[in-house]
Amino acid sequence: MFEPDQLPHILPEYYTRARDMMSLQNRAYFLAGAGDEATLLANETAFSCARIIPRPLRETGGGSTQISLLGQSHATPFMVAPFAYHRLLDPLGETATARGAQAQSIKTVVSAQSSVDLAQIRSAAASCDWFQLYWMGSRERTLELAEIALAAGYTVLVLTIDAPVQGVRDREIEAGFQLPPDVRAVNLSAFPATRFTPLIEGQSFVFDHIAHVLPNWRDVDWLMQSVAAPVLLKGILHPDDAARAASVGAAGVIVSNHGGRVLDRAPATLEMLLEVIKRVGSEYPVLMDGGIRRGVDIFIALALGAKAVLIGRPVVCGLCVAGELGVSHVLRLLRDELEIAMLLSGCASINDIHADMVHLKL
Numbered sequence: 001m002f003e004p005d006q007l008p009h010i011l012p013e014y015y016t017r018a019r020d021m022m023s024l025q026n027r028a029y030f031l032a033g034a035g036d037e038a039t040l041l042a043n044e045t046a047f048s049c050a051r052i053i054p055r056p057l058r059e060t061g062g063g064s065t066q067i068s069l070l071g072q073s074h075a076t077p078f079m080v081a082p083f084a085y086h087r088l089l090d091p092l093g094e095t096a097t098a099r100g101a102q103a104q105s106i107k108t109v110v111s112a113q114s115s116v117d118l119a120q121i122r123s124a125a126a127s128c129d130w131f132q133l134y135w136m137g138s139r140e141r142t143l144e145l146a147e148i149a150l151a152a153g154y155t156v157l158v159l160t161i162d163a164p165v166q167g168v169r170d171r172e173i174e175a176g177f178q179l180p181p182d183v184r185a186v187n188l189s190a191f192p193a194t195r196f197t198p199l200i201e202g203q204s205f206v207f208d209h210i211a212h213v214l215p216n217w218r219d220v221d222w223l224m225q226s227v228a229a230p231v232l233l234k235g236i237l238h239p240d241d242a243a244r245a246a247s248v249g250a251a252g253v254i255v256s257n258h259g260g261r262v263l264d265r266a267p268a269t270l271e272m273l274l275e276v277i278k279r280v281g282s283e284y285p286v287l288m289d290g291g292i293r294r295g296v297d298i299f300i301a302l303a304l305g306a307k308a309v310l311i312g313r314p315v316v317c318g319l320c321v322a323g324e325l326g327v328s329h330v331l332r333l334l335r336d337e338l339e340i341a342m343l344l345s346g347c348a349s350i351n352d353i354h355a356d357m358v359h360l361k362l
Helices: 011-021 024-031 038-048 094-102 118-124 139-151 170-175 205-209 217-226 239-247 269-280 295-303 313-345
Strands: 050-052 067-069 072-074 078-080 130-133 156-160 231-236 252-255 286-289 308-311 358-360
Touching: 011 024, 011 313, 024 170, 024 313, 038 050, 038 269, 038 295, 050 295, 078 094, 078 313, 094 118, 094 313, 130 139, 139 156, 139 217, 217 231, 231 239, 239 252, 239 269, 252 269, 269 286, 269 295, 295 308, 295 313, 295 358, 308 313
Parallel strands: 078 308, 130 156, 156 231, 231 252, 252 286, 286 308
Antiparallel strands: 050 358, 067 072
């Protein structure tokens, strides 16, 4: 059991400790990216290319990081991103993550591939009410999973569209990553797994055996009409796709490249955030993830137009190092750093953060 004085004092130390504590397989799964990891690196490099231009002497008394998003009040403009199999890092899995976030009044987006029952996670934390939905191979199965989540008390659905198949993850292949027998996607156990018939000479594995079960815009349109909850599309990079998402009724979009874990050589999310907001306008809810490691990164993303951001790998590291307490502490450090950046930049509220306060040269 960790005592508070044994925790890392700074966010980079969480990464260092987590990397040392993880097995080679877990390190490959949680911290590595697809292919040569060019996109993984680009996500972080984009933030290092940004410069904050402070505006001192402005009134900053009574400041707050609170925002309103999709009719909900959020204590901070960031939440925990969905990622799978938390029990690889802590025995309590997603329950520990949800409780750690709840201690900081921060929302968690629960993965469809969680290793703990979604109802159990929801009951562990009142602020844990966003659910990540994957396309389940058919409209009927996808709707069934969505309705299970809504019945458990989740109020917002996040349909991830950028990973219909797994990316080429060299480090996982090299490490021989496999789930242990006691860790699985428990919420998907009732759904039939996709079955592939033996290959016939001349056939393509992907196009002949996978492509026919992947979703398209007609399916997305159908889903928007079929569920009684806001649906965001996660995995948007092209501005025209963001505009189309808005046209079919998506409550918002999340600019994401899956943390660089799917398509290597995809652009950095911070770079595409600007283009997406130009296309859909500043009022439409555009969120983002990818490459956010410090509070100043959150500030930069907000200045460039994101309504909120999702935090993945820093939370992974907190969970690995100290379970529920580590998650809570990482999120507290991020909030502290954001508040300090706001104060030093002359911003009393999130609404005070504007594009002219950040110079981005990619």
